[in-house]
Every structure is written in structure tokens, then in C-alpha cells.
Amino acid sequence: MTQRDDDKNEPKAADPFAGLTIDFGGGDSANGNSGGPVSFGAPIAFNAPPTAVELPRAKRPGAGGPNDGGDRDEHRTKLLIIGSGPAGLTAAIYASRANLEPIVLAGVVPGGQLMITSDVENYPGFPEGILGPELMAKFREQAERFGSRIYDVDVERVDFSERPFRIWARGIEYRADSVVVATGASALWLGLESETRLRGRGVSACATCDGFFFRDKEIAVVGGGDTALEEATYLTRFASKVHLLHRRDSFRASKIMVDRAYDNPKIEVHTNISVEEVLGGAKVEGLRLRNIATNDLTDVPMEGLFIAIGYRPNTEVFRDWLDVDEKGYLVVHDETGSKVDGVFIAGDVHDHRYRQAVTAAGDGCKAAIDAERWLEAQGISEATTATAW
Numbered sequence: 001m002t003q004r005d006d007d008k009n010e011p012k013a014a015d016p017f018a019g020l021t022i023d024f025g026g027g028d029s030a031n032g033n034s035g036g037p038v039s040f041g042a043p044i045a046f047n048a049p050p051t052a053v054e055l056p057r058a059k060r061p062g063a064g065g066p067n068d069g070g071d072r073d074e075h076r077t078k079l080l081i082i083g084s085g086p087a088g089l090t091a092a093i094y095a096s097r098a099n100l101e102p103i104v105l106a107g108v109v110p111g112g113q114l115m116i117t118s119d120v121e122n123y124p125g126f127p128e129g130i131l132g133p134e135l136m137a138k139f140r141e142q143a144e145r146f147g148s149r150i151y152d153v154d155v156e157r158v159d160f161s162e163r164p165f166r167i168w169a170r171g172i173e174y175r176a177d178s179v180v181v182a183t184g185a186s187a188l189w190l191g192l193e194s195e196t197r198l199r200g201r202g203v204s205a206c207a208t209c210d211g212f213f214f215r216d217k218e219i220a221v222v223g224g225g226d227t228a229l230e231e232a233t234y235l236t237r238f239a240s241k242v243h244l245l246h247r248r249d250s251f252r253a254s255k256i257m258v259d260r261a262y263d264n265p266k267i268e269v270h271t272n273i274s275v276e277e278v279l280g281g282a283k284v285e286g287l288r289l290r291n292i293a294t295n296d297l298t299d300v301p302m303e304g305l306f307i308a309i310g311y312r313p314n315t316e317v318f319r320d321w322l323d324v325d326e327k328g329y330l331v332v333h334d335e336t337g338s339k340v341d342g343v344f345i346a347g348d349v350h351d352h353r354y355r356q357a358v359t360a361a362g363d364g365c366k367a368a369i370d371a372e373r374w375l376e377a378q379g380i381s382e383a384t385t386a387t388a389w
């Protein structure tokens with residue numbers, strides 16, 4: 001049975017666009033000068049093959065550069081992207097579709113933070129959710145499809161003093177007319193083997209991302225700063241009880257946040273307590289806690305553990321060249337720019353406010369567009385048309 005026959009026999013789904021009209025006329029609706037609405041009542045063929053049209057090509061002035069022509073240099077590029085999380089790979093997708101043939105130095109742990117989580121349910125386009133590593137594999141495949149060259153190496157040193165910029169990784173020197181820094185931030189962990197084993201199985205470092213999975217469960221949050229108290233309070237929306245575990249007897253967090261935690265009937269605060277072990281085989285089932293004052297160990301049942309002891313932005317390599325804030329994150333100028341002309345910044349490496357895959361990806365898109373426009377203004381790349389994006 002062909003698809004078409006099949007369609008005839010199957011009951012039809014309701015047309016989601018029924019009654020919708022779209023103005024394709026290009027008129028100025030603000031002045032009431034509409035080109036006339038087109039109704040979706042009549043079927044529109046979207047899959048008719050495009051007609052091939054041969055247009056004469058002229059080489060634009062200013063085109064060229066090291067990657068033009070057949071023999072491209074493997075270590076020379078118009079745009080080099082450092083990092084392969086959502087920000088870096090989105091920048092790569094956009095840059096490769098604009099024919100920049102970017103090089104991505106992906107890091108020795110490519111894919112970024114989503115590689116250490118299981119279900120991602122808030123990334124648009126995946127209504128059933130998707131596993132973090134699977135999502136990042138798709139990002140990478142899409143970037144490679146358009147010609148990104150991706151090497152799984154860590155950048156050890158950069159020299160942004162003159163152009164082309166120089167970037168070193170595993171003994172190889174790369175040269176680039178422009179750079180996107182998208183090295184993200186790393187969540188800090190307690191360092192327990194059991195914690196690593198149960199990551200994505202009840203252990204998390206992101207309440208916004210994973211809180212939803214802990215509806216009506218009894219869970220713990222570790223930490224004593226503002227983030228820990230914020231996360232504990234946020235998690236009470238889902239959990240039946242949140243135990244806030246802190247190693248010291250006083251909190252680094254602001255008084256208002258501490259008061260809010262103590263006042264919240266769903267939060268139980270425990271000071272002088274450290275987590276010695278996360279218990280459970282396939283998922284978190286309990287915690288082994290140490291009372292720091294008495295040294296006593298106690299096993300308690302628990303269904304989840306959030307580590308909220310901070311993040312380390314991956315910025316060491318850039319500190320001699322780019323501005324960092326008091327927390328060590330890169331500082332952006334004018335959306336995605338940096339203090340070095342031609343060096344752009346995207347994702348969690350500067351953003352400690354939103355810290356989400358979708359915001360990092362959006363940033364990667366913006367950085368690639370900004371880099372492309374900058375290269376064009378320098379006469380290094382050809383002017384792109386709007387359709388390149």
C-alpha cells in the first residue's frame with residue numbers, strides 16, 4: 001500500500017491551520033496597505049521541485065582568504081570555535097552554512113555539560129524529551145554535515161595580540177581570522193565515585209533542568225551559598241521534602257535567602273553535615289552522611305541529590321587576553337563581542353544567569369552571525385545573503 005493509499009484509508013487529523021489566513025502580499029499592514037490575505041482553505045503545494053536556474057557568477061572584490069580554493073590548510077581558518085557544547089556547535093552550524101569552513105576545537109570531553117545528564121525535556125523540538133548525549137550527537141552531526149572540521153582537543157594557549165590569532169592544542173598551532181570562545185562552565189561535584197555513577201540517575205547539578213523529575217520525592221541539596229539556597233527553595237515546587245545539607249555551621253548565602261529557607265515548611269536545614277556516599281544501584285536510594293561535630297555516620301533514605309556547590313567557568317586560557325568578572329566568567333561587550341576585535345563569546349562561559357542549553361545555543365547563533373559580519377567588514381569573507389542563515 002502506498003503512502004497515498006494509506007492516507008485515504010486513515011481518518012484525517014484535524015487541520016491545525018484551518019481558518020488561518022496569512023498575508024503573503026508584502027504590503028505595509030501598518031498603513032492598511034495589505035497585499036491581500038491568502039487563505040489556507042485551498043491546498044498549497046510545498047514540495048514541488050525547484051526549477052534550476054543558471055546565473056552567471058562574478059568573483060566579488062575582497063573574496064578569498066586562506067580557505068578559498070582547493071588546497072585548504074587543515075590548521076588555518078576564517079573562524080575557529082573553541083568548545084563543543086550547545087553554544088560552540090550552534091556557532092559551527094551557522095558558520096559552516098555561511099561557508100566559513102570553521103574549525104571546532106571541541107575539548108577532550110566533547111559535547112559539553114549535557115553529556116553528563118540523561119533526559120532533557122525542555123529543549124524545543126523534542127516533545128518526548130531526548131537524552132543529553134543523543135541531543136549533542138545530533139548537534140555535532142548537523143555541524144559536520146555543513147563542513148565543520150571538529151577536533152577533540154583542549155586548547156592550551158592562545159595569542160590574541162595580532163591577527164591571524166594563534167591557538168595551540170596538543171602541540172599544533174592553529175591560525176584564525178576570528179574566534180568564538182564557547183568553553184562553558186563546569187559544575188563542581190563532591191568527587192565521590194558513587195556520585196559520578198549515579199549522575200542522571202537521581203544525582204544532578206541543575207535544579208532548573210531536573211527539578212521536574214522529582215515530583216513528590218524526598219531529596220537533598222548540598223551547599224551553603226546563594227545558589228544552594230535558591231535551588232532548595234525552587235525544588236520545593238516539586239519535591240515533598242528538601243533537606244539542605246551544609247558542611248559548616250553558618251551559611252555563606254545572604255541572610256534573606258537563609259531566612260527564606262528556614263521559613264519554608266518543606267525545607268529541613270542540616271548544618272555540620274557532609275555527604276560521604278550516595279547509596280543505590282540503578283538510582284539514588286539513600287545517602288551516607290557524616291556529622292562533622294561527632295564524626296558519626298548515618299545512612300538515610302533519599303530519592304535525589306542536587307549538588308549546588310558552584311560552577312567553574314572554563315576561562316583560564318583566556319585570562320591574559322579577555323576581561324573576566326569577579327566570578328571568573330568572561331565579560332561580553334555589545335552582545336557577543338569581547339575586548340579583542342574579532343574574538344566573540346557565547347554560552348555559559350559568560351552567562352551565569354540562565355545556564356540553559358537553549359540560551360547557549362541562541363548565543364552560539366548570535367556569535368556566528370556577528371563573526372561572519374565582522375569577517376565580511378574586514379573583507380575576509382564574502383557577503384552572505386539572508387538565506388545563508
Ligand SMILES: Cc1cc2nc3c(=O)[nH]c(=O)nc-3n(C[C@H](O)[C@H](O)[C@H](O)COP(=O)(O)OP(=O)(O)OC[C@H]3O[C@@H](n4cnc5c(N)ncnc54)[C@H](O)[C@@H]3O)c2cc1C
Binds near residue numbers: 121185
Ligand atoms: C547535570 C546537568 C543537567 C543539565 N540539564 C539541562 C537540561 O535539561 N536542559 C537545559 O537546557 N540545560 C541543562 N543543563 C545546562 C546546559 O547543559 C548548559 O547550559 C549548556 O550545556 C551550556 O552550553 P555551552 O555550550 O555554553 O557550554 P558547555 O556545555 O559547558 O560546553 C563547553 C565545551 O567547551 C569545552 N572546553 C572547555 N574548555 C576547553 C578548552 N580549553 N579547549 C577546548 N574546549 C574546551 C568543553 O569540553 C565542552 O565541550 C544541565 C547542566 C547540568 C550540569
